[in-house]
Amino acid sequence: MNAPTNSTAAPVLSVRNLTTSFRTDMGIVTAIDGVSFDLAAGETLGIVGESGCGKTVTSKSIMRLLPEHLTIYGPDSEVLFEGSDLMKANERTMRRVRGDKIAMIFQEPMTSLNPVFRIGWQLEEALKYHTDLNRSERRERAIEMLRLVEIPNPEHRVREYPHQLSGGMRQRVMIAIALCCEPSILIADEPTTALDVTIQAQILDLMASLKKKLNTAIMLITHDLGVIAQVCDRVLVMYAGRVIEDASVHDIFYRPQHPYTQALLESIPRSGGKERGKRLPTIEGMVPSLHELPSGCRFSERCRYCEDRCVQEEPDLLRAEDGRRVRCHFPLSTDRTAAARGET
Amino acid sequence: MTQPVAQPLLTPDRTDGTPLLVVENLVKHFPVRGGVFNRVVGHVHAVNGVSFSINRGETIGVVGESGCGKSTLGKCVIRLQPCTSGKILYEGADITSLSHADMMPYRRKMQIIFQDPYSSLNPRLTVNALLREAIKFHHIVPTSEINDYIVHLIETVGLRPDVRSKFPHEFSGGQRQRLGIARALAVKPEFIVADEPVSALDVSIQAQVLNLLMDLKDKFGLTLLFVSHDLKVIEHFCDRVLVMYLGNLVEELRCDKLHDEALHPYTTALLGANPINDPDQRRPLVVLEGDVPSPFNPPIGCAFAGRCPKVMERCRHEMPPLESKHHGQRVACWAVD
Numbered sequence: 001m002n003a004p005t006n007s008t009a010a011p012v013l014s015v016r017n018l019t020t021s022f023r024t025d026m027g028i029v030t031a032i033d034g035v036s037f038d039l040a041a042g043e044t045l046g047i048v049g050e051s052g053c054g055k056t057v058t059s060k061s062i063m064r065l066l067p068e069h070l071t072i073y074g075p076d077s078e079v080l081f082e083g084s085d086l087m088k089a090n091e092r093t094m095r096r097v098r099g100d101k102i103a104m105i106f107q108e109p110m111t112s113l114n115p116v117f118r119i120g121w122q123l124e125e126a127l128k129y130h131t132d133l134n135r136s137e138r139r140e141r142a143i144e145m146l147r148l149v150e151i152p153n154p155e156h157r158v159r160e161y162p163h164q165l166s167g168g169m170r171q172r173v174m175i176a177i178a179l180c181c182e183p184s185i186l187i188a189d190e191p192t193t194a195l196d197v198t199i200q201a202q203i204l205d206l207m208a209s210l211k212k213k214l215n216t217a218i219m220l221i222t223h224d225l226g227v228i229a230q231v232c233d234r235v236l237v238m239y240a241g242r243v244i245e246d247a248s249v250h251d252i253f254y255r256p257q258h259p260y261t262q263a264l265l266e267s268i269p270r271s272g273g274k275e276r277g278k279r280l281p282t283i284e285g286m287v288p289s290l291h292e293l294p295s296g297c298r299f300s301e302r303c304r305y306c307e308d309r310c311v312q313e314e315p316d317l318l319r320a321e322d323g324r325r326v327r328c329h330f331p332l333s334t335d336r337t338a339a340a341r342g343e344t
Numbered sequence: 345m346t347q348p349v350a351q352p353l354l355t356p357d358r359t360d361g362t363p364l365l366v367v368e369n370l371v372k373h374f375p376v377r378g379g380v381f382n383r384v385v386g387h388v389h390a391v392n393g394v395s396f397s398i399n400r401g402e403t404i405g406v407v408g409e410s411g412c413g414k415s416t417l418g419k420c421v422i423r424l425q426p427c428t429s430g431k432i433l434y435e436g437a438d439i440t441s442l443s444h445a446d447m448m449p450y451r452r453k454m455q456i457i458f459q460d461p462y463s464s465l466n467p468r469l470t471v472n473a474l475l476r477e478a479i480k481f482h483h484i485v486p487t488s489e490i491n492d493y494i495v496h497l498i499e500t501v502g503l504r505p506d507v508r509s510k511f512p513h514e515f516s517g518g519q520r521q522r523l524g525i526a527r528a529l530a531v532k533p534e535f536i537v538a539d540e541p542v543s544a545l546d547v548s549i550q551a552q553v554l555n556l557l558m559d560l561k562d563k564f565g566l567t568l569l570f571v572s573h574d575l576k577v578i579e580h581f582c583d584r585v586l587v588m589y590l591g592n593l594v595e596e597l598r599c600d601k602l603h604d605e606a607l608h609p610y611t612t613a614l615l616g617a618n619p620i621n622d623p624d625q626r627r628p629l630v631v632l633e634g635d636v637p638s639p640f641n642p643p644i645g646c647a648f649a650g651r652c653p654k655v656m657e658r659c660r661h662e663m664p665p666l667e668s669k670h671h672g673q674r675v676a677c678w679a680v681d
């Protein structure tokens with residue numbers, strides 16, 4: 001499957017046919033199925049989709065952070081990074097990649113920071129592992145990193161424990177640790193979901209300035225479409241383990257081609273309370289269970305445009321000339337979308 | 345020719361002007377224990393003298409950062425928690441310190457939908473048992489009609505009647521939130537505190553639950569106190585909004601005026617930090633300096649002073665009073681005249 005190529009930069013990461021299955025009590029379930037995409041240097045790629053669609057499994061598969069004994073990767077899955085396939089890399093290589101080259105931050109910073117060690121020590125440990133700085137250089141760099149993530153008073157803060165920091169500060173410390181070694185890719189899985197909007201704004205602002213400074217490529221997983229609209233360049237929409245649409249953020253919001261993307265966007269209240277008190281369009285029904293996926297299009301049971309062909313045969317993820325990709329037998333035209341939104 | 349029927353402006357039955365609920369100077373402090381003797385070493389000032397009123401049929405939003413006292417306010421108002429001081433009037437009657445027995449008729453009228461659809465339903469009760477319990481306790485319908493009534497309730501919240509024999513864990517998050525709503529509705533309440541009813545849900549399911557609440561409001565003329573940290577949801581759903589900061593009510597205004605007439609620097613910061621769903625309207629998010637102060641040891645002056653872009657000397661030692669402006673707007677800030 002072709003992924004769109006970004007004309008300006010060669011991709012730093014190419015994911016091809018990534019398929020991840022789990023052994024479970026109820027047999028083998030395939031959580032993500034044939035996921036392919038490219039990530040360019042300095043690009044922020046958003047990943048959205050309903051709970052359980054495979055966003056976290058995608059990012060953890062790339063990092064090979066899933067429990068090895070329960071996980072089965074597809075035979076032709078590839079994660080191409082710096083000329084080699086991470087799917088074939090050994091654990092030692094992977095350990096160097098994680099943290100050194102590709103860093104990941106998770107939703108709950110409290111569980112990722114060790115509560116019994118001081119902030120400074122945790123940063124210095126990361127530096128010790130990934131750089132050859134000496135002790136005093138590491139101490140200096142730790143303070144510098146805290147300053148970079150805009151923690152006030154870093155000389156003082158390095159001596160504090162995680163519980164002495166606010167949620168926003170803890171998340172910034174996590175970002176500082178993740179960025180210690182100036183990775184070329186940052187994977188952020190719901191980095192602001194547990195935080196308040198004013199703190200979220202700090203984190204997003206910080207990620208934007210780091211991207212500018214270090215040209216880091218960012219994969220941002222979030223369910224907040226407002227965040228996607230404000231910070232992403234491109235968006236991957238997932239549904240039941242499949243990529244169903246991939247387009248620029250503008251196209252996703254203004255010209256979605258997949259009926260699921262369209263329905264998802266319609267169901268959020270408009271900013272500014274423009275349609276106060278009106279009923280919101282909803283997507284009826286539920287995401288299909290991974291154990292009983294429909295044979296045709298995975299969205300067919302809930303799709304308002306579903307036709308016979310959709311139930312019989314699953315559409316491929318097709319790439320148009322402009323680089324957009326959509327997995328639908330009857331992609332929406334611009335007019336149809338506008339009409340459905342009531343803005344003719 | 346038929347005359348067009350005059351449509352009620354917002355919701356029916358908000359006519360006579362007597363508020364359904366009046367809250368005066370509500371204070372809730374939680375003791376904090378510590379030390380070797382586990383003595384009370386201080387108090388968390390969760391709610392710090394909040395006053396407001398709600399008319400029948402109205403929906404009031406409560407917004408503010410995590411820990412600012414939204415849930416505590418909601419629970420105190422319906423007396424699920426005793427308040428430290430202050431007064432709560434329901435239909436003009438003071439219910440602040442009613443005995444358990446005297447409170448009984450009000451318990452039925454006031455219900456709550458909890459923040460977390462996963463832990464708020466008793467896992468050992470089937471849907472049927474869950475609803476039956478409350479209906480019998482408050483004698484909502486004669487025993488012979490309970491079964492029909494339960495079916496009716498379940499259908500009202502958009503579930504199929506055959507879910508009656510299921511247990512909570514057999515439902516998705518959205519379905520569980522619907523069950524929470526069914527349970528609140530079962531006793532035919534007039535007033536519901538909805539504590540972040542959609543925060544734990546996926547976007548597409550959020551819309552289903554919001555629509556349901558909206559329908560029920562129209563159908564039963566319900567009055568709601570709607571707690572949320574999501575300004576977009578509040579704006580869409582509520583008539584007025586109360587903005588809280590560290591236990592204090594800092595601004596109250598109509599939702600349709602929110603974008604143009606918000607005056608308090610914290611309200612403007614919330615609006616500015618709220619990411620707009622439109623990639624063509626990108627703007628730098630408003631980033632506040634400083635950190636959230638602790639409710640354990642609140643500052644003496646304005647609680648927002650440590651992060652406020654408009655802070656003045658006076659703000660640091662004197663708490664600004666909540667003052668009335670036009671259209672029922674109220675603001676507590678020294679920089680607003």
Ligand SMILES: Nc1ncnc2c1ncn2[C@@H]1O[C@H](COP(=O)(O)OP(=O)(O)OP(=O)(O)O)[C@@H](O)[C@H]1O
Nearest residue numbers: 022024031050051052053054055056057058070290
């Ligand atoms: N170790 C595992 N064993 C079995 N199934 C798993 C395992 N990990 C994840 N899954 C399943 O894979 C699917 C995708 O999960 P994933 O965590 O990627 O979802 P997500 O898109 O990140 O959702 P959310 O928005 O809720 O975080 C889910 O159906 C989940 O139940």
Ligand SMILES: Nc1ncnc2c1ncn2[C@@H]1O[C@H](COP(=O)(O)OP(=O)(O)OP(=O)(O)O)[C@@H](O)[C@H]1O
Nearest residue numbers: 374388390409410411412413414415416417573639
């Ligand atoms: N039972 C309790 N004992 C002690 N402190 C409490 C108790 N309940 C709440 N608090 C404290 O009171 C303050 C207000 O809490 P509350 O739950 O009302 O906040 P909230 O605005 O609902 O926050 P969130 O958005 O996170 O739900 C917090 O500092 C909280 O830690």
Ligand code: SF4
Nearest residue numbers: 297300303310328329
């Ligand atoms: S393939 Fe058919 S059912 Fe699937 S999204 Fe497209 S129109 Fe809908």
Ligand code: SF4
Nearest residue numbers: 646649652659677678
């Ligand atoms: S009183 Fe002072 S510190 Fe408080 S919000 Fe107003 S200007 Fe800011």
Ligand SMILES: [Mg+2]
Nearest residue numbers: 055056057189
């Ligand atoms: Mg996830």
Ligand SMILES: [Mg+2]
Nearest residue numbers: 414415416459
């Ligand atoms: Mg709460």
